[in-house]
Amino acid sequence: MKKRGLLVILALVLAVPVHVLAREFTAETLDAVVKVRAEAPADARTAASLGPLREGTGVVIDSNGLVLTIGYLILEASHVQITDSTGRTVPARVLGYDHATGFGLLRARSAVGGPLPLGLSEDLGRGSEVLILSYSGNGPSGQGAYVASRREFAGYWEYLLERAIFTVPHHASFGGAALIDRAGALLGIGSLQIPEAIPGQPVPGNMFVPIDLLKPILSDLTLKGRSGASPRPWLGAQMEEVGGHVVIRRVSRGGPAARSGLQAGNLVAGVGGIAVEGLADVYRKVWALGAPGVSVPLNILKGVRVEEVRVVSGDRYDYLRLNPSH
DSSP, X not given: OHHHHHHHHHHHHHXXXXXXXXXXXXXXXXXXXXXXXXXXXXXXXXXXXXXXXXXXXXXXXXXXXEEEEEGGGTTTOSEEEEEOTTXXXXXXXXXXXXXXXXXXXXXXXXXXXXXOOBOOOTTOOTTOXXXXXXXXXXXXXXXXXXXXXXXXXXXXXXXXXXXXXXXXXXXXXXXXXXXXXXXXXXXXXXXXXXXOSBTTBOOOEEEEEEGGGTTTXXXXXXXXXXXSSOOOOBOOEEEEEETTEEEEXXXXXXXXXXXXXXXXXXXXXXXXXXXXOSHHHHHHHHHTTOSTTOEEEEEEEETTEEEEEEEEOBOHHHHSOOXXXX
16 A cells, blocks of 8 residues: 555656646746845855855745744854845845744845745645745746655754655755645645655655744744753764764864764764664664763774763853854
């Protein structure tokens, strides 16, 4: 039954022209899609990995210039500009960032477009018809798509979503793109291009952050710049799954993992003497230990021996130079 469902999605992608769904776009919906251009200082922590200059899409979500985007576009940004559907460019400031979800929030200095209402992403299931809008070239444009799956996503940057939204076919301008329903309600924000949007099938697509994750934290992000939830302990280690094992691919300069002597190529076999089963399991075990500052006992494979390396965790928000555009 599961295989049949995957074949149905593949058939939809191959047989139905995406412009059929894209006809649902309205002028009001397009007006809510803006271009985000952000510049970070050369010495920003994220400049090496994300680049000092970043461009993507944002979505207007209120009538006073509040713009939602994907957080990596605006991390440590010192200057941000918004370009609306008419081509008018206005300055904006970074209002908030939430690492747990990946959302970033901006406030344009003047009104830009009409807002999109927040929809209900929980109801999205495999095969749901959706629309993807992004700002590329000279203005907003988009395509129709289908939800290929709803599943867990673990990112190498100590990031975990329980029910990310995966869509097909792939949309090239995915960063900050709006995922909307036929009524024009916002369902998610674009984050990544994925080689396997359908599990076990080499079908490229995109991963979207569900909009339902924004609703509980929107007020705090707007007023305080970050979620009111307790911060998680941060290792400063980028990890990936290789051949069923969790391997450190890079450590953040001056971060907790680097200070503890961990290096790229180290294999994480367990946490506190308990074996780990994949990247998501590492995160859950580390986060369950307590708040930033807690000592994390990582079991590291060195040669043929497993050694315990204690990492005094930190707070990612203290490490990053956030909101310099305020």
